[in-house]
Amino acid sequence: MRRKIALIGSGFSGMSAAAYAAKQGYEVHVFEKHNQPGGRARQFTTEKGYVFDMGPSWYWMPDIIENFFNDFGYKASDFFDLVSLNPQFEMIFNDGKIAVPESYEDLKNLFNELEVGAGEKLDEFMKAAQFKYQVAMQDFINKPCHSWKEFLSPKIAKSALKLDLLTNFRSYVAKYFDNPKLRVLMEFPVIFLGASPKNIPALYSLMNYGGYALGTHYPMGGFYQLVLAMQKVAESQGATFHFNKTIEKIHTHKGKVTSLVINGENHFFDLVIASSDYHHTETLLDVNLKNYTEKYWKSRTFAPSCLIYYLGIKEKITNIKHHTLFFENDLDEHIDAINRNRKWPENPLFYACCPSKTDSSVAPSNCENIFLLMPLAIGIKDNEELREKYLNIMINRLEKLTKTENLLSKIEYKRSYCVSDFVQDYNAYGGNAYGLANTLSQTAVLKPKIRNKKISNLFYTGQLTVPGPGVPPSIISGKIVSHELNKLKFKDDEKKVLTEDPYLSLTTTREFL
Template sequence: MQKKIAVIGSGFSGISAAAYAAREGNEVYVFEKNDAIGGRARQMITPNGYLFDMGPSWYWMPDIIEQFFKDFGYRTTDFFELVPLDPQFKMVFSDETIAIPRSYDSLKALFETMEKGAGTRLDAFMRSARHKYDVGMRELVTRPCYSWLEFATPAVIKSAFKLNLLSDFRSYVARYFTHPKLKALMEFPVIFLGASPKNIPALYSLMNYGGYVLGTWYPQGGFHELVRAMKTVAESKGAIFKTNSNVEKIITMKGKVTGLIVNGEYIEFDFVIGSSDYQHTESLLDAPLRNYAEQFWKKKTFAPSCLIYYLGFRERIPGLEHHTLFFENNLDDHIDAIYKEKKWPEHPLFYACCPSKTDPGVAPKGHENLFLLMPLATGIDDDEPTRERYLQLMIKRLERFTGATDLLLKADYKKSYCVSNFASDYNAYEGNAYGLANTLSQTAVWKPSIKNKHLDNLFYTGQLTVPGPGVPPSIISGKIVATEVNKIKMPSL
């Protein structure tokens, strides 16, 4: 019997859940509070012709994203062109800049020039990382994680020792490389997981394989092309998307959700999937019906928030690649400011994304589209003068690196986005940008449950539950939850 399903939020997990739920013939509605779909992956088009991806910009693990489309009989090429980036990115240190080539053989050669024997050790590292990737992305992250028994499969048991679940990532990298810059290059990918490499399980070396070996890509037209494509797939199966639709309350009766209050109107549903930030979804329930009290969230380790500046310039900026990481300062000092001290960093690292180097359509002719991102602690004050001070700092470093001058005088677009914006636009707990950190104590069964413990027909998806933060994990999260909802049989009338 057909189910009537509501999905709250239209980020990657919400669109994914809607597509997989609608594929089974269910009546699916996606409610988005903002005026455009995509959640953190919204797109902003300015009056003077700039097109900004507001969130994700690293297209990694292309095979996982491709699998979503294959599940519905499509390919990504049916919707957009994927461009391989070469170099994949540049990493700027205080005394030199290292470009990461697309070719793995070239990457090996680069490692060898920096440390004798490092090319051979990179092979060994990546063989192990590929094994973790194959097991991790096909066996571990696809589980609903109700119980550890879900992982008692031959493939997982056979691979348990090789997965390095109890080793920390920093120590693991140090087994292979001694050069500090090589260590930085290998540690960089796990920063996306929202914690220090000291606190991330070595299992996540799979990120190195998913990035450096499978490559860094860009969907021509912007990352939002992926959002549009997934929405088209979901709509082809019958899902209906409603923007400017704020879910104000989850209505319950006798252990079940009966419906939602949306923009003041009550609408009945058989099932509800919360793709909005988990803690916010819970706030729509009466307190006794929530899985977790406020104290639970206060004790959790959240991935960072960030300061973002969307900038348009009237001239091209020399020397920049599509992705450039500014690592002239100490990584651990910045991480301590985020996790230990909860303050603005004194000597920050930051990231510059310049998609107009690859895609002329994202800026007017002869102009440059640039977004600067600096990771920050969640829950801190982010007034405009403080934002501006850090913009000045980043711009000075950018000018020093590129040789450009007076960049802000040449800017014809400037917009900041920070902690309080994440909180207001996405109902993000303490303004988090990336969900919960993937520390060992917040992995798998130890993540917030995908199912409400008090209500049989309320489920949760997204980066605060399994499998975790990032675009491919969020897509997988939507599939996991839709599969669980699809399994449940409706009572006969």
């Protein structure tokens, strides 16, 4: 008889865990509160034909995503067309702009134009970044991180100094480049990790390799094509998806999950994997069974929340790329507003994505699909007045770049999404958008544990546990947790016994040792 798994949530880590667990022979049921898979990566279509990806838009580390499909005998190309963007993105400064080319040789030439000898320095930087990327992907990122003993190996010890774990990223970049624009350009990738470059270990220069060297890509039809592809893979292995299903309570007995209350009904399972928000999942348990207290969560450094606008523009716009970063203002000032002052930024940075420049299917003819994102502190209040204030700020700067007048009057579709929406839709702690920041004190073993310490058959996966935030790490997280299932030993008691658990009827009792 196959063991029955409940998987809470169908974000990237949930779909990954579902696919791997089903492949291992488990009966997997995925429960999603929304009417579609994807979690933060959902997609919606308007009446006029605008197609908006709601969350992730940067397709980096394509090798990690390809490895997922390869594990099941597929290729990404079996499901969608992946195109390489050129330029990868454009970064706007107050005195100019930089377009990051697809070709690495062209990137070196660009660096040399901005700083004498910077192309050779880029080679040195990327050689070290490639080494970190390879070591991290082979020896670090796939570990469950129960103990530091997992990292005790001659290979890791030999590599330790080259990984620059104790050097902060900003100081590390400054050793290579003097030009302020190049420094900001090289610091940008680690912003995805949720903290200031001053507080991120230089190990994460691997992000520069995973982005700039391996390229920035886009799946035609939108990022949601990756969601649909992963769902198909999980279903091909036997996983079943259930939508519009909310988990209301996790019942336990003698150190084991016995059942879940789903939409008011009790359902029994042998194992539970929570891909939902870690903090929220633990509110579904009795207080004494939580891994972490409220004090613990308040002490963590979270990656930002954000203000997002989905805009349908009823004419074509010139001078804007697929990805554009508006960095005219001071990066540290914006980061301090997020991490230190916990307030709306006075001089914000923001990001614009215009996928209709690459993909005509995401907007009506002669129209543009624009996604605006501004990072924010978690836990702050947001209302319509504040949202509109910052929309106007972003639109003004977009008009300046594109030399477009009266852009507000050309918006025929508008939807905003902010801190309170992340809480409402995803039960996200503080309304965070990306999980925990990858600071040194929140790395590897120091992250929230992948397994409940008091309940033997409850596991966690996703951006609040190992290996960390981002789409590729979330996919890896699902693989890690599925492999942890194989460490469980089962003992079947074939006798029908009446247990003390009021939520169990006369049935076969499975003991987890």
